[in-house]
Amino acid sequence: VDITMTDTPGQMDYDRLRPLCYPNGNVIVLTFDKSIPECFDNIEEAWMPEIQHFLPNTPIVLVGNKKDLEYDPKIIQEAKKIGYHPVTYEEAKKAAKLPGVVKFLETSAKTGEGIKEVFEFAALYALLGMGQEKPPSIFRRLFSKK
Structure with missing residues (x-):
């Protein structure tokens, strides 16, 4: 089993180079910063x-x-000063309904929470769910939220 992970830069300066990393991709791990709503907005608008394509x-x-940082009082206070708030779980969950999003x-x-699950899910999906819109039943059992 060979797993290659590529961290592609999100800045517009790299728009022409980023697609060179895409061929033969089996799973995309699309990450956004919950403390910066602009990152979240870019999911639908750019990514x-x-x-x-x-x-x-x-x-x-x-x-x-x-x-x-979602409930960090300092982050919330700083965000309010400039007219925004950290992205909530509920807001992000709506984006999870976009076409192609499987999880x-x-x-x-900072805490390490959820990191192992991301890599496990992506690797298993690449191995067992290649090209499937919906994961095999083993995924539903292993990765469903209880």
């Missing part, structure tokens, strides 16, 4: 169209990073 029918695991997970690099 989904790019993914549909270069990797149609490739399953997407949507990941909200920095879960620990939504949240992580925190």
Whole structure:
């Protein structure tokens, strides 16, 4: 089994280079920063169209990073000063209904929460669910939220 992970830069300066990383991709792990709503907005406005163009029918695991900041009083206070709020679980869950998204997970690099699950799900999906819109029944049993 050979797993290659590529972290592609999101900045517009890399728009022409990023597609070079896409060929032969089996699963996309699309990550956004929950503390920056603009990152979340870019999922629908920029990333989904790019993914549909270069990797149609490739399953997407949507990941909200920095879960620990969603309820952080300091982050909330700073966000209010400039007129926004951290992305909530409920808001992110709506994006999980976008075409191609097979799973939504949240992580925190600070606490380590959810990171192992992201890699396990992506690897297993690539191995067992290749090209399937819906995961095999083993996925429903292993990765369904209880």
